[in-house]
Amino acid sequence: MWAGNPSLEELRRRTGVASSTLSDAFSTQRRRLPSLDVVRAVVRACGGEAPEVAAWEQAWRAVSERPALHDGVGNIQVPRQLPPDVAGFTGRRQSFDALRATRTQAPATAVTGTAGVGKTALAVHWAHRIADRYPDGQLHLDLRGYSADPPIASAEALELLLRSLGVPAEHIPAELPLRVGLYRSRLADRRVLVVLDNVVDSAHARPLLPGGAGCHALITSRDALTGLVVREGAARITLETLDAAESVDLLARHLGRARVEAEPEAAAELAARCAYLPLALRIEAANLAARPRQTIAGAVRELRGADLLGRLQVIGDPETAISAGFDASYRALQAETQRLFRLLGQVPGAGTERAAAAVLLGRDRDDPVPELDELLAAHLIAEAAPGHYRSHDLLALYARQLGPV
Numbered sequence: 048m049w050a051g052n053p054s055l056e057e058l059r060r061r062t063g064v065a066s067s068t069l070s071d072a073f074s075t076q077r078r079r080l081p082s083l084d085v086v087r088a089v090v091r092a093c094g095g096e097a098p099e100v101a102a103w104e105q106a107w108r109a110v111s112e113r114p115a116l117h118d119g120v121g122n123i124q125v126p127r128q129l130p131p132d133v134a135g136f137t138g139r140r141q142s143f144d145a146l147r148a149t150r151t152q153a154p155a156t157a158v159t160g161t162a163g164v165g166k167t168a169l170a171v172h173w174a175h176r177i178a179d180r181y182p183d184g185q186l187h188l189d190l191r192g193y194s195a196d197p198p199i200a201s202a203e204a205l206e207l208l209l210r211s212l213g214v215p216a217e218h219i220p221a222e223l224p225l226r227v228g229l230y231r232s233r234l235a236d237r238r239v240l241v242v243l244d245n246v247v248d249s250a251h252a253r254p255l256l257p258g259g260a261g262c263h264a265l266i267t268s269r270d271a272l273t274g275l276v277v278r279e280g281a282a283r284i285t286l287e288t289l290d291a292a293e294s295v296d297l298l299a300r301h302l303g304r305a306r307v308e309a310e311p312e313a314a315a316e317l318a319a320r321c322a323y324l325p326l327a328l329r330i331e332a333a334n335l336a337a338r339p340r341q342t343i344a345g346a347v348r349e350l351r352g353a354d355l356l357g358r359l360q361v362i363g364d365p366e367t368a369i370s371a372g373f374d375a376s377y378r379a380l381q382a383e384t385q386r387l388f389r390l391l392g393q394v395p396g397a398g399t400e401r402a403a404a405a406v407l408l409g410r411d412r413d414d415p416v417p418e419l420d421e422l423l424a425a426h427l428i429a430e431a432a433p434g435h436y437r438s439h440d441l442l443a444l445y446a447r448q449l450g451p452v
Contacts, residue, residue, distance in 0.1 A: 053092070061092035083107055126184035126211050129242065132175045133168040135300035138293035142284055146173050149282035150180075155256055155264035157272040160286035161426035161442065162193070162372030163326030166267040167244055169286065174242050174265060181263070183237035186211055188255075192247040193269060193375040195366055201254040205230055208241075208255065223254065231258035238262065247379075249274030269376055271424040287429070288439055294318035294328055301332035306343070313344040320350050322440040327359050327369055356445060373445045376425055383408070384418040388427060391438070392446025398437030 059066045064085055072081035072089070080086075083104065090103045142158075146169075149156045158166045178185050186208055190199045199207075205226040209219050212233045220226055234241075238261035246252040246268040252275060256264050266272065266281070275281040289297065295314050299307040307314045321327035335346050350358060360368030377385060390407045391399055402412040404419050419436060422428045428436045438446065 058089070058092055062088040064088050080107060080110060124213060125182070126186055126239075127178075128187040128211065129174050129178065129185050130171055130187060133172050135297065136168060136172045137296045137300055138289050139165075139169055139286075142169060142286065143173065145282075145284045149284070150177065150263055153280055153282035154262075155252075155266060155275060155279060155281040157266045157268060157275055157281050157283045158286065159268055159271055159283060159426065161439075162269060162376050163324050163369055164286045164288060164426075165325035166269075166286055168325065170242060170244065170265050170267050174240060178240065181238045181240040183239045183261075185240040185242065187242040187244070189244045190246050190251065192245040192251065193372065193379075194245070195371075198245075198247050198251065201251060202226060204243075204255055209233070227254045230255075234262050235259045236261070240265065243267070246270070246272070248272065249278075253279070269426055271426070273424070285426075288323040289325060289328075291315065291318060291323065294321070294323045297325065297328050298332050301329065302336055302343075310343040313342070313347050316347050317343055317350070320347065320355065321359070322442075324369070324439065324441055326367075326372070327441060330359050330361060330367065330369070333361065356441065356448065359441075369441060370445060373442065376427055377445075377449070380421060380425060380427075381418070384421045387416075387418040388422060388446055389449045389451065391428070391436075392443060392449060393451055398431055398435055400434055400436070404436070 053061065055066055055069060058064075058069055062069070062085075068081075068085060069089070072085050086103055086107050087100055090100050095103070146156060158170050160166050174185060174187075188199070188204055188207060190204060192198050202223045205223070206216075206219055209226065209230055210216065212230070214229065214233065220229065234257040237259060239257065239259075241255070241257055241262060241264045243252055243255055243264060243266045246266050248268070248270045249272050252264075252266050252268070252272065256275075256279060264281075266275070271285075272281065272283065276283050295307065295311075295318050298314055298318060317331060318328065321331055331346065331350075335341060335343065338346075356368075356370045356373075360370070365371055377388065380388065387404060387408060391404070394403075394407070399407075401416055401419060404416045405412055405414045408416065408418070410416070419428070423430065423436070427442060428438050431437045437443070
C-alpha cells in the first residue's frame with residue numbers, strides 16, 4: 048500500500064473493507080492488531096491462497112496472545128521512564144563511540160568509574176539519544192547503591208520493574224527466581240532499554256538483566272562489575288576525569304562562554320583545582336553562577352585558602368557534596384583496604400607501587416596486595432602506569448584528611 052501497488056483504492060475494491068479501516072490497519076502508529084477478518088481480506092487481496100492465509104492467521108494469534116502492557120481500559124502502555132536529559136553535557140566523544148559499538152555487540156553495557164566522574168550523566172544522555180531504537184519502552188531505576196538510604200535489593204527492584212511493565216502486584220511471585228523468570232518473559236519478544244543506575248556490584252545487577260535479544264541494559268556503578276563482564280558478556284566502559292579543555296568547556300556551558308573567555312587563565316586554574324572531576328566542576332560553576340559579580344579569579348583565590356572538599360558542596364543538598372560521594376565508596380571497603388587507602392594518603396608524591404603498598408601494610412615487598420585490587424575495582428585509585436597507582440587530586444586530598452591509621 049505504501050508503494051501504491053496496489054493503491055489504497057484498489058485494495059478497498061478487492062477486500063470490500065473501508066479505506067479508513069485499511070489506512071488505520073497499516074498505520075505505523077498503531078499499537079493494537081487490526082482484526083483477523085481485515086488481515087484475512089488483505090492477504091487474499093494480495094494473492095494469498097489457503098496456506099498463506101493460514102500462516103497469517105497463526106502469526107496473528109501468536110502476537111495477540113503475547114502479554115501486553117495495558118492501562119486498564121485496553122490501551123497499551125509503553126514505559127518512558129528516563130529522567131530528564133542532562134543540560135550542558137559536554138565531552139566524552141570516545142565514550143560515545145564505545146557505547147555505539149557495545150549497544151549491538153553485548154547484552155549489557157556497564158559504565159563504571161569513581162564518584163562524581165559523570166557515569167549517570169553519560170548513561171542518561173546516551174539513553175535519550177538511542178530511545179527511539181527501543182519502541183517498546185525505556186525502564187529506569189536508581190538502585191541507590193551509594194546513597195545515604197539503603198540500596199534497593201534485587202527482589203524489590205524486580206517488583207518495581209514488573210509493576211512498570213504492567214504486572215499487577217497480586218500477580219508478582221514472592222520468590223526471586225520466579226520474579227526473574229516473569230520479568231524476562233515479559234521482555235523476551237520486546238525491544239526495551241533498561242537503565243540501572245547506581246548498582247552496588249555484579250550480584251546486585253545480575254537478576255535485573257533482560258534476556259531478550261532485542262533488549263539492552265545500561266548499568267552504572269562505582270564497582271568494576273567484572274563479574275558481569277566475565278559471566279554475562281557485558282561490555283565495560285570506564286570513565287576517567289575530563290581533560291583540561293573539556294573541563295573549561297563544561298564551565299563555559301554553565302557560566303556562559305563570555306564570562307569564561309574573559310578570564311581564560313583563571314578558568315583553567317579553577318578546572319585544575321576541581322581535579323577535572325565533572326561533579327566538582329558543576330558544583331563550583333553553580334556556586335559561581337549564583338554570584339554574578341564574583342570573578343573566576345576571585346573564586347580561585349577563595350579555593351586556595353579554603354577547605355577544598357568542604358567548599359565543593361551544594362547548600363541544602365548534602366548528598367551532592369564531593370566528600371559525601373567519597374565517604375560512601377570508602378565505607379564499602381574491607382577494613383584492611385580502608386587502612387591501605389588511608390596509608391596511601393600519607394605518602395608524599397604522585398602515587399605508589401605494589402611493593403611499596405605491601406611494605407605500608409607491614410608485609411614483605413613480594414607479598415600479594417589484594418587490597419590494591421579492591422581499591423582499583425572501587426575506582427578509588429587508578430593504574431597510571433603498569434604497577435604504578437595513584438588517585439586524582441581530590442581523592443588524594445580526601446585520603447589525607449582521613450588521617451593516619
